[in-house]
Amino acid sequence: MKKISLLLLLFLIGNYCFSQKMITRTGKITFEASMPSFEEIKATNNSASCILDESTGDFVALVLIKSFKFKAPLMEEHFNENYMESNTFPKATFKGKIQNFDAKKLSATKSTYDLQGDLTIHGVTKKINTKINLVLNSGKITATSNFDIHPQDYNIEIPNLVKDKIAKNVNTIINFILEPQ
Secondary structure (H helix, E strand, O other), X not given: OHHHHHHHHHHHHHHHHHOXXXXXXXXXXXXXXXXXXXXXXXXXXXXXXXXXXXXXXXXXXXXXXXXXXXXXXXXXXHHHHHHOOOOOOOEEEEEEEEOOOOHHHOOOOOEEEEEEEEEEEOOEEEEEEEEEEEEEEOOEEEEEEEEEEOHHHHOOOOOOOOHHHOOOOEEEEEEEEEEEO
């Protein structure tokens, strides 16, 4: 029994040590909610964190809401205080899995996979399914995706005064360059 326990322990330790995690703390997330004929509503965050476990395809990302930067400081203030309530809900997270992921098949040619998981924004968690593009170059994985977020799905209230000036579908673009941990 001791031998079986020891072998199992060695297997688990070996599996943990050899599982390759790719990580970034400088991921880029951009969103745009502009409407034609109105002021541009666009923000970028260059400090998103992400971990990809190459052995399982697990994909986890975290972004601090206050790190989104707008062209207009007043727009940034309204975003944080009135819409996202970033003091109460300081971060957004994604926890999911890249379907049928095989790290050995990655190359300099873009591979597209299904990404499924739970997106939590403004304290509300919703399941999302989207596509993710992966490219391996010089030992780094570039992960990009483009999807829409619907503010009403996450209990983000848009006042009637500006409702027609903000898109109902917020186009969201991620660009992560993941490196071995």
